Amino acid sequence: MKERWKLVIILAAFLLFYFLPVEKSRVQGALLEGFLMLQEYARLHVLLCLVPAFFIAGAIQNFISREAVLRYFGPKSNKVLAYSIASVSGAILAVCSCTVLPMFMGIYYAGAGLGVASTFLYSGPAINVLAILMTGRVLGLELGAARAIGAVVFSVVIGLGMALIFFRSERRRAEGTGVAGISAEPTRRNLGQNILYFAAMIAFLVFANWGKPKEPVGFFNAVFSFKWYLAAALLLATLLMVWRWFGSDERTAWVQSTWTFAKQILPLLLGGVFVAGFLLGRPGMNAGIIPHRFIAGLVGGNSVGANLVASVSGALMYFATLTEIPILQGLLGSGMGKGPALALLLSGPALSLPSMIVILRTVGARKTLAFIGLVVALSAIAGLVYGAL
Numbered sequence: 001m002k003e004r005w006k007l008v009i010i011l012a013a014f015l016l017f018y019f020l021p022v023e024k025s026r027v028q029g030a031l032l033e034g035f036l037m038l039q040e041y042a043r044l045h046v047l048l049c050l051v052p053a054f055f056i057a058g059a060i061q062n063f064i065s066r067e068a069v070l071r072y073f074g075p076k077s078n079k080v081l082a083y084s085i086a087s088v089s090g091a092i093l094a095v096c097s098c099t100v101l102p103m104f105m106g107i108y109y110a111g112a113g114l115g116v117a118s119t120f121l122y123s124g125p126a127i128n129v130l131a132i133l134m135t136g137r138v139l140g141l142e143l144g145a146a147r148a149i150g151a152v153v154f155s156v157v158i159g160l161g162m163a164l165i166f167f168r169s170e171r172r173r174a175e176g177t178g179v180a181g182i183s184a185e186p187t188r189r190n191l192g193q194n195i196l197y198f199a200a201m202i203a204f205l206v207f208a209n210w211g212k213p214k215e216p217v218g219f220f221n222a223v224f225s226f227k228w229y230l231a232a233a234l235l236l237a238t239l240l241m242v243w244r245w246f247g248s249d250e251r252t253a254w255v256q257s258t259w260t261f262a263k264q265i266l267p268l269l270l271g272g273v274f275v276a277g278f279l280l281g282r283p284g285m286n287a288g289i290i291p292h293r294f295i296a297g298l299v300g301g302n303s304v305g306a307n308l309v310a311s312v313s314g315a316l317m318y319f320a321t322l323t324e325i326p327i328l329q330g331l332l333g334s335g336m337g338k339g340p341a342l343a344l345l346l347s348g349p350a351l352s353l354p355s356m357i358v359i360l361r362t363v364g365a366r367k368t369l370a371f372i373g374l375v376v377a378l379s380a381i382a383g384l385v386y387g388a389l
Helices: 002-019 025-063 066-073 079-087 089-093 100-109 114-126 129-139 141-165 167-176 191-208 219-225 227-245 248-280 292-296 304-316 324-333 338-347 353-363 365-388
Strands: none
Touching: 025 100, 025 191, 025 248, 066 079, 079 089, 079 114, 079 141, 089 114, 100 114, 100 248, 100 353, 114 141, 114 167, 114 365, 129 141, 129 324, 141 167, 141 338, 141 365, 191 227, 219 227, 248 304, 248 353, 304 338, 304 365, 324 338, 338 365, 353 365
């Protein structure tokens, strides 16, 4: 089956390059836009977003015992506790749809249930406190509140939906990864030291990627002015903890796991970013092969089609943290309905074409399609309801 799909991909690639009208200025501009978006992604997101996320994922795989993951996030865990923690993770992490992927893979491979892992996958980029506050300030309190409520509710609904749809396969997976017989390997660290170690890495990820607020004063701006001092202190603290509390074999295993995640994810992400740039262009630009005016003309009013188009478009586009707000501001000024605007806000940050490719590689085609379908459908329904109020 895999060989058949490889043949299909090779044939599709051949036909694409054979018939692609590269002499057309629009196609040339779209190709250039793909490379520019790839360059922008590499400069802004790889070193400070993805690399720390790879190290966190490697640490999850090596230093959080499988027994603990199964007890708190596995198929037999306390569902209220598991989904509650996963659903608020975005408020802590404040990452984009691509940065959350290594951590999603880490907890999923460690034994977390598909439902809880899916809740974490959606909530990580969707429930971003700064983005929600900026939405309320720039686009209106009503839209900001709708985004906050929708994101929290959707994260749980999507997770429960994934767990229900794939109940049988998850039960078989649980039987193969049961807690019984699993014993954690002894380490040089106690629980408090492990918590400090992970907290330092996550805090570094948050502060290193802290965006500049539009307002020149206030708490978020104050944090932004000190972000590099905070990030440097946290990085130094992490390195000191690794040097003092970890053995050489543990450090080696951590680096190896980090490199494994990087090899699996980075090529797929970079390819996906280029394709997204070619199709839709960079956020705020109108140089992709699909003109923005074509999309803008389809999302006016509050019809089912307008909300569905907005939800699908948001799911395909790549939004770095906070970039969706000025884009929506421009689309609303061009006649976009408030319902489709909410649909895009709920699907866009949580999904992107690059992230879809990595999710496909991680959980398979059926589960990926189900996750995308739930995000797109729920976002469109929420937009339709919100627009009718």
